[in-house]
Amino acid sequence: MKITVTALTQKPSVLTPPLTEGEPATLTCTAPGICSGTPPNITWTWRGTGDNITELRDNTTIQIREDLTNVTTTHFSTLTFTPSAEHHNMMVTCQVTFQKQYQIEETVTLNVTYVKDPEITGNEMVKEDGTLDLTCSVNSYPPSDITWSKNGTSAPLQNYRENAALTISNTFL
Structure with missing residues (x-):
């Protein structure tokens, strides 16, 4: 057969x-x-x-x-x-x-x-009454949540995915 x-x-x-x-x-x-x-x-x-x-x-x-x-x-x-x-x-x-x-x-x-180390970009030095602009980004899958904090307290911002911009105007030393 x-x-x-x-x-x-x-x-x-x-x-x-x-x-x-x-x-x-x-x-x-x-x-x-x-x-x-x-x-x-x-x-x-x-x-x-x-x-x-x-x-x-x-x-x-x-x-x-x-x-x-x-x-x-x-x-x-x-x-x-x-x-x-x-x-x-x-x-x-x-x-x-x-x-x-x-x-x-x-x-x-x-x-x-996977998750790579977060990276903060922008000018970290700012003059008094200036504006601070920083961006935190992280390469990961699935996308990571990012929250800004100061001295351990979360900033009054929403959670972001992959990229989070932080802008603070009228900074005081």
Whole structure:
């Protein structure tokens, strides 16, 4: 009996756990269907902000399950890495190739939780009766809340996300 596959309609499944900067994580790509015969080839690639595509090393595994009526084989690959802020919004693709000619793939976009140090910009020196203009910004995902405070007491301002400007007019020394 010979079976010919002309089109693959089912995509691989890519499991992405919550990603946090500095904490190792494992992505899992499972080939669609239950296969017998030659195992498929599973390849990982990722694309950053440019068009550079990098092939990644993976750990391909065959999982065999047996029950009283049949034996099923599932093929999957794991990719372990330590995410950083630079991985946020990167696209990772898992490509599965059957019999060296039938290819299917699934692409996911990574969401990495990270927080960089806040940065205050503006002129910190001001003359009497002058105006103090400062901006606090922080690069983070998800966006951070920013509140200005003086001597531990919050300024009478609302909370801001990512950028918070502080203007004080008629300053006195």
